[in-house]
């Protein structure tokens with residue numbers, strides 16, 4: 001989002017106070033956020049609140065100065081990378097659908113080619129009304145991204161669908177939309193994440209300390225680059241990036257089936273999950289109890305997912321988390337599993353940690369050291385390497 005120009009149109013809904021957080025988050029991500037408010041919006045939150053957080057003038061009045069100094073406000077629409085309307089009231093949705101232009105929000109929406117993201121919030125009768133449904137459909141048909149409001153207790157006390165999407169979701173949708181024209185636009189990327197669980201009995205399992213953070217960061221980086229992402233996720237407690245298709249799995253065999261299915265039409269497989277090499281051969285159907293002595297389990301090997309999935313045109317990226325002979329072992333895996341790229345890292349230092357020191361090994365002995373980076377940044381570097389390998 002660094003350096004991107006975002007117009008945030010705020011309209012008259014009680015949920016306007018939640019959008020203060022959105023303005024703050026977008027600004028902190030490095031975007032230039034220009035806030036426009038309907039007269040109704042100013043009844044709920046003051047322009048000063050948004051101005052303080054974005055450090056930019058907030059425009060509320062269509063009839064204010066149109067001098068060169070005041071930057072003839074139509075130019076905001078010309079410079080915008082994206083326009084977000086949040087909360088989008090029923091009234092504002094109607095204006096946008098009909099192409100009305102009698103306030104700064106609707107006027108600017110009409111005067112920009114920037115993609116539109118809408119986060120509606122209203123009473124559930126208003127949301128379900130055929131007029132609102134039709135306006136939403138019209139806007140979607142024109143290419144707007146509309147976040148489905150949540151279900152829950154509304155400001156009126158009634159329970160129904162109409163709650164503004166969570167600020168993190170709104171920021172995620174903006175991020176997704178901004179990425180659409182990126183280097184991986186039109187590419188389908190499958191990312192696996194998390195650590196598999198291999199059942200010993202219905203309540204106990206063998207697993208590892210993977211947090212899923214690396215895989216989720218890779219999925220987000222691929223979305224930022226415009227890819228359509230399927231995230232095969234094993235036992236991760238993080239929120240998936242907005243726009244990813246999430247396939248939750250538990251054990252390695254489930255991950256294999258889900259990944260194989262997702263790869264049928266994919267261009268790239270990034271295998272970041274920590275998959276258990278072995279599983280108990282005969283897990284107990286009922287909870288095991290103490291026997292007063294040692295207990296033995298026979299383990300059988302799990303399928304090697306990344307090695308087993310192979311399709312012409314599928315570019316495979318593996319991860320090698322090792323505790324010794326990192327580069328030699330990673331190199332051997334690269335060749336044995338038919339990978340275009342393997343990301344080597346020190347297992348003990350990386351699993352579950354916020355940072356990672358990654359080494360990228362390509363075919364033909366090419367090696368690239370990334371050094372210690374936050375996983376989010378490391379993920380961007382890996383996805384850039386993938387884009388280069390695809391010739392994007």
Ligand SMILES: Cc1cc2nc3c(=O)[nH]c(=O)nc-3n(C[C@H](O)[C@H](O)[C@H](O)COP(=O)(O)O)c2cc1C
Pocket residue numbers: 010011012013014015038039040041088089090091092103121122123126
């Ligand atoms: C207390 C209060 C809360 C309101 N909350 C909403 C709301 O959540 N969603 C909505 O569409 N309208 C809501 N309205 C009605 C709008 O503010 C009203 O339709 C207004 O004309 C919207 O115009 P605007 O889109 O130009 O801001 C509320 C009105 C009041 C008085």
